[in-house]
Amino acid sequence: MVVASMILSALLFVVGTLGVLIRRNAIIMFLSIELQLNAVNLAFVALSRVWGIEGQIFVFFVMTVAAAEAAVGLAIIISIFRHYETVNVNNFNLLKW
Amino acid sequence: MVDILFYIFAAVAIGSALGVVMSRNPVGSLLFMVATLASLAGIFVLLEAHFLAAVQVIVYAGAIMVLFLFVIMLLNLGHDYQKDLKWGAFSVLSFIVVGTLAGFLARALGAGSTGDVMSSAGGRSIDAAVSEFGAVGAIARPLFTTYVVPFEITGILLLVAIVGALVLAKRNV
Numbered sequence: 001m002v003v004a005s006m007i008l009s010a011l012l013f014v015v016g017t018l019g020v021l022i023r024r025n026a027i028i029m030f031l032s033i034e035l036q037l038n039a040v041n042l043a044f045v046a047l048s049r050v051w052g053i054e055g056q057i058f059v060f061f062v063m064t065v066a067a068a069e070a071a072v073g074l075a076i077i078i079s080i081f082r083h084y085e086t087v088n089v090n091n092f093n094l095l096k097w
Numbered sequence: 098m099v100d101i102l103f104y105i106f107a108a109v110a111i112g113s114a115l116g117v118v119m120s121r122n123p124v125g126s127l128l129f130m131v132a133t134l135a136s137l138a139g140i141f142v143l144l145e146a147h148f149l150a151a152v153q154v155i156v157y158a159g160a161i162m163v164l165f166l167f168v169i170m171l172l173n174l175g176h177d178y179q180k181d182l183k184w185g186a187f188s189v190l191s192f193i194v195v196g197t198l199a200g201f202l203a204r205a206l207g208a209g210s211t212g213d214v215m216s217s218a219g220g221r222s223i224d225a226a227v228s229e230f231g232a233v234g235a236i237a238r239p240l241f242t243t244y245v246v247p248f249e250i251t252g253i254l255l256l257v258a259i260v261g262a263l264v265l266a267k268r269n270v
Contacts, residue, residue: 001099001100001143004103008107008140011114012133014195017195021191021194022188025174027165027169027174028117030165031127031130032118035114038133041153042137042140045140045141045144046144048144048223049145050218051219052219052223053219053226053235053239060149060240061247063153070165071164072265074164074165074262074266075261075262075266076265077172078168079265082268087172087174
């Protein structure tokens with residue numbers, strides 16, 4: 001079951017990467033990043049069955065960092081939305097050369 | 098029985114993850130994400146990480162997803178059906194990148210696979226700690242002894258995130 005979990009983790013990570021690459025909605029890009037973090041969490045928990053409890057402790061830290069990242073990222077999205085009235089990243093081209 | 102449950106949870110997780118990426122409606126995307134997180138919590142239970150399964154449901158599917166939902170409702174994006182899937186040349190490039198990544202991951206993960214790893218040394222040490230200190234104590238003991246410095250740094254990170262979110266989302270910056 002550990003190997004099956006690792007394969008599931010790889011598939012979830014790939015789906016998350018696909019979401020970041022093909023979606024233009026900033027919130028759904030954020031959701032896809034959360035999906036990638038969860039895929040890595042699953043790999044950590046699966047490997048903790050092989051290497052010991054440290055994998056589960058690291059998942060704890062990853063969850064905390066994900067919460068902090070979601071709070072700050074959503075605040076940035078709200079702040080951008082007030083300027084542009086949209087969350088489509090195609091319109092955020094101020095820094096584009 | 099456990100294997101059948103695992104495959105059911107895995108199918109739900111993959112299907113809902115595809116739903117997150119493909120759904121037109123941001124709220125629908127979010128609900129698919131909740132389904133993914135819940136099935137991952139089920140897989141955590143099957144992997145004997147009961148405390149992390151509870152935290153996954155409470156913190157991830159509860160708090161973080163509600164935060165996302167609040168932002169979607171606040172920005173009034175619930176009926177934002179504009180076409181935002183970017184197909185075309187960039188999409189083909191994306192699929193090539195993602196496919197290569199999947200190939201490397203599958204190859205690396207399949208390389209060191211052995212038979213029954215549920216009863217290996219790490220699993221036995223976790224089971225011993227759980228039977229001695231309980232599901233929470235097994236994680237809390239190393240967390241508050243060996244890893245106490247990263248734990249405190251995580252607290253500082255959360256404080257910085259609170260202050261940063263307030264400053265960024267304040268109306269009159």
